[in-house]
Amino acid sequence: VVNRKDLDGVDYEKILRGYTYVVPTSTPRIDDIIPKEGLADGGYVVEIFGFDFRDYRQVIDNEGNVSDTIRADVNDKRTSIYNPNYEVLASPLYPRVYFGDKEGEILEFAYEYMQVIIPPGQGAVDVYLINNDSGISNRVRFNYKTSQPAINSVSPSHGNRHGGDIVDLEGRDFQEGNITLLKKEYDEDNNSLRETIKMAMVKVGSRSNINLPREDDNSGVIRSSRATVTLAGGLSVRYNGSHSGSVEVSIEDRGRTYTHSYINIPDGAFYINTKDLKYNNEHYNYEELIKIEIKDNRLLVEGGYAPEVIFKSSGQLSVTMPYYYTIGNVNIEVINPDGGKARSNFEYKNPDSKPYINNITREGDRGPIEDDREGYGKVKVLQLNYKGGNIVSITGGDFRENAIIEIAGVGRPIRIDSGNINYDLPSKLTFTMPEVPQSYVGKEKLYRVIVSNRDGGFASTDKLDPPIYIEFIKGESEPILGNITPNRGPATGGTRVKITGDDFRKSMEGFEG
DSSP states (O other): OEEEEOTTSOEEEEOOOOOOOOOOSOOOEEEEEESSEEETTOOSEEEEEEEOOOOEEEEEOTTSOEEEEEEOOTTOEEEOSSOTTOEEEOOTTSOEEEETTEEOEEEEEETTEEEEEOOOOOEEEEEEEEOTTOOBOOOEEEEEEOOOOEEEEEESSEEETTOOOEEEEEEEOOOOEEEEEEEEEEOTTSOEEEEEEEEOEEEESOOBSTTSOTTSTTSOBOBTTEEEEEETTTEEEEEEOSTTOEEEEEEEETTEEEEEEEESOOSSOEEEEGGGOEETTEEOSOOOEEEEEEETTEEEEEEEEOSEEEEEETTEEEEEOOOOSSOEEEEEEEEOTTSOEEEEEEEEEOOSOOOEEEEEEETTTBOOEEEEETTTEEEEEEEEETTOOOEEEEEEEOOOTTOEEEEESSSSOEEEOGGGEEEETTTEEEEEOOOOOGGGBSTTOOBEEEEEOTTSOEEEGGGSSSOEEEEEEOOSOOOEEEEEESOOOOTTOOOOOEEEEEOOOSSOOOOOO
16 A cells, blocks of 8 residues: 555555566476377367476475475366367366467376367467466477368259258268257256267258348347347247347248247357257157357357268268258258368259159069178168179169169269169169279178159168168179080970080079070
């Protein structure tokens, strides 16, 4: 407290607040980081090598001597926010490791070594650490790479606007990420349950208010803790920021309003499934994921996300298509966690036909064989030679003139156009299997068969119970026919003949005609 006089000579007191400088005792140093670059979505582990990483605090007495040493509790852990599959060290006595302005999470710790789960980021950033005594390390560089996914094919490239069709996307550099899905159920405190799901994100169309200017009525700017956003297709989202925050999602459909409220919404983006919505006790029939986020004092809403995506590989996705509010051509996008996008086209239709498949056979009557395959379960498998030549028949119903056939699974789909199909409508299609790349061979590579009518109605063999798939095989033998003696006989049959050639096996079948 300092006594002073003002300009009129009146005494007054002035309180001066002090500032304490801390002199750290540690001198941490980072020598190396491995790897030095990675994907922008984060959530993976890097190794940091160096010196003087601290996990303790020294207590200094009045005489400047160390009176006690408090060490971090190695059992103090929590679930990682960047990768829920890991438990990370939670004690505040461990160093804080930064990638740019975002803090990583320590998985393993030693005096000269750490394993750190890195946060999401963009571009080249500085990596440094701060010990609990405020000792700051040098800085090293880490480079976030942005993925460049691409879609090469969409099979089939059309579907029912009501959604639910299975579509295969073939391309490259597809990635999975973690999303937060709010559920329709509530906990004992009436908060919406939530779960973290790892999936690739696929979106159709461009129903969103994200790119609208803030002055637009539908921009979602929050005023008095409230905002409302409406999107095409009768979708409405109302935000109430009081207490723990909630959103009410509703869809108007044929004179009915289906609604559900989600309470205690999380920070950051989250998703809801429209199947949660109800009109009285009736659930909404159609399914899509809606992305919702409170950001920059705005309610941001984006529709059209697929409710389920099976990640077969970085080049193959099996997508359950979402509902779409109208027919026509739309963009279909794969959106990686780091923001990398791949785009192609998809057409939503209102098909009149309802084709179905009962069975697939080859060479007339040779049907698929039941098997139990890893990743597929109980299935029926029809084996075909990858070099082609097998005569394949598809039996079912409501096949239409000029229907096409696709064989889809791993790699680019194989398309059989109408000029190569023998039509026995409405119940049978027959074609000669063309040669496929040898890379399509393998027990783990199974292919579904799709029949598509021109109006957009289609059927696929993976919907059967059990599902039927095609498996391409090399065939260990390559029999060659030489001569047949005699080469003619009566039409009634019964003539014994001698066949010469090469690579005949003990167990064989012969076909005439």
